[in-house]
Amino acid sequence: MTSKTFMAARVRRFGAAALLVAAAGCNDFLNTPNPTVIDADAIDPTADAAVLANSAQQNYAVYHGLGAMYSAWFTGEAIVAETFPTRNEFGRRDIVNVNGSLNTDVWVPLQRALSTSRFVMGLSLPTPTTNISLAQAALFNGFSFLSMAEQFCEGTFSVNPGTPGPRMNTNAMLDSAISSFNLAISVGRANGTATGVSYKNAAFVGLARAQLQRGNGAAAGTAADSVPAGFVFNMNYIDDLANRTRLANTMWQFTRDRGSISVGDFFRPTPADSRVPFQNGATFSPVLAAQDPLSGTFWVQLKFPGYASPIRLASRLEADYIRAEVGNDAAKLALIAARRTAASLPAFTGTTPAEILTEFFTQKGFDFWMENKRIADFRRAPAGVAGVPVPGSTYFKPGFAPVGNNTCYPVPFAETSTNPAFNP
Numbered sequence: 001m002t003s004k005t006f007m008a009a010r011v012r013r014f015g016a017a018a019l020l021v022a023a024a025g026c027n028d029f030l031n032t033p034n035p036t037v038i039d040a041d042a043i044d045p046t047a048d049a050a051v052l053a054n055s056a057q058q059n060y061a062v063y064h065g066l067g068a069m070y071s072a073w074f075t076g077e078a079i080v081a082e083t084f085p086t087r088n089e090f091g092r093r094d095i096v097n098v099n100g101s102l103n104t105d106v107w108v109p110l111q112r113a114l115s116t117s118r119f120v121m122g123l124s125l126p127t128p129t130t131n132i133s134l135a136q137a138a139l140f141n142g143f144s145f146l147s148m149a150e151q152f153c154e155g156t157f158s159v160n161p162g163t164p165g166p167r168m169n170t171n172a173m174l175d176s177a178i179s180s181f182n183l184a185i186s187v188g189r190a191n192g193t194a195t196g197v198s199y200k201n202a203a204f205v206g207l208a209r210a211q212l213q214r215g216n217g218a219a220a221g222t223a224a225d226s227v228p229a230g231f232v233f234n235m236n237y238i239d240d241l242a243n244r245t246r247l248a249n250t251m252w253q254f255t256r257d258r259g260s261i262s263v264g265d266f267f268r269p270t271p272a273d274s275r276v277p278f279q280n281g282a283t284f285s286p287v288l289a290a291q292d293p294l295s296g297t298f299w300v301q302l303k304f305p306g307y308a309s310p311i312r313l314a315s316r317l318e319a320d321y322i323r324a325e326v327g328n329d330a331a332k333l334a335l336i337a338a339r340r341t342a343a344s345l346p347a348f349t350g351t352t353p354a355e356i357l358t359e360f361f362t363q364k365g366f367d368f369w370m371e372n373k374r375i376a377d378f379r380r381a382p383a384g385v386a387g388v389p390v391p392g393s394t395y396f397k398p399g400f401a402p403v404g405n406n407t408c409y410p411v412p413f414a415e416t417s418t419n420p421a422f423n424p
């Protein structure tokens with residue numbers, strides 16, 4: 001499915017989005033001639049914007065869980081405990097552009113989140129300077145562009161109905177994210193409600209992260225300083241047996257139902273780190289095993305122990321890491337000390353800049369284990385991020401080629417083969 005499929009004048013209805021429509025009593029949606037889309041002409045921006053913005057948020061929630069899983073395999077936070085060759089390509093860091101999982105599980109959900117959030121942003125909303133739906137849509141548009149910039153080597157999006165978007169490099173994607181985060185901050189602040197303030201604070205975290213990835217250290221630090229102490233913004237999930245693929249926490253679903261996610265070696269130190277809770281599947285109740293017997297012991301992640309477990313999206317803690325990263329070694333050492341103390345670990349004794357940087361990213365890796373952040377750190381500072389599968393090394397399962405040298409994901413062939421921007 002290509003970006004041009006996600007037209008700005010249409011929004012797909014999937015799962016929770018359809019439930020939200022019904023709950024809001026939007027009968028026009030339920031009576032649309034084509035039951036798989038919502039036409040722009042049928043939209044009432046005043047009455048329907050909240051439903052559409054919630055749908056955009058849910059679309060990002062779907063991507064966020066899938067993106068966290070695939071990036072966990074890619075960066076060594078987890079190992080691919082299943083047989084799918086397409087998923088083992090992520091674990092081997094050797095992804096081809098015709099990889100079906102790349103397209104279906106990562107690119108398409110991300111494009112859906114981009115499209116639906118952009119759709120809301122393009123509506124003629126009442127009181128746009130304070131409209132909470134606009135703040136919500138801008139926030140998740142920002143995180144969608146940021147995720148694409150962090151994970152994919154290039155990107156694109158649908159510009160308008162029937163028009164596929166431009167070919168974008170990393171900086172162009174980050175600039176789009178920055179623009180959306182700034183809009184979310186402005187509107188959320190002006191809205192002034194608790195929800196508006198929450199969107200604003202989450203957008204400041206996203207802005208700091210995007211500026212950091214863009215190489216704008218001072219701007220990243222300023223945005224990070226704007227996040228209040230104790231702030232946390234989670235993506236929430238629910239346990240709907242009939243619709244777990246869309247509504248449940250992907251990390252638990254693929255742990256419990258499929259046996260796909262086994263904790264990576266680097267994240268099982270001795271003694272164990274409390275931030276990475278896990279258990280041998282053989283002692284779990286019920287007993288859990290890897291889908292692929294060649295994976296060895298199935299180490300069950302327990303950070304997300306249920307279908308309704310939330311996944312953190314933005315926090316003051318992440319802002320603290322960003323502020324320290326753009327600072328000097330003393331700032332990094334101070335945060336390292338604080339995080340090691342919080343985890344009941346002995347004091348860090350390294351002194352060289354390289355040792356400090358590696359320990360800094362190691363502590364960040366444990367703090368944000370399997371939260372879809374490590375791949376950005378690796379792209380930004382590959383020499384400082386330990387535990388990532390090494391190019392040329394033997395893959396942990398027999399029968400596969402050695403680990404490759406990908407640092408980002410290719411744009412799927414399903415996109416590049418149909419988008420003229422990739423075929424000049």
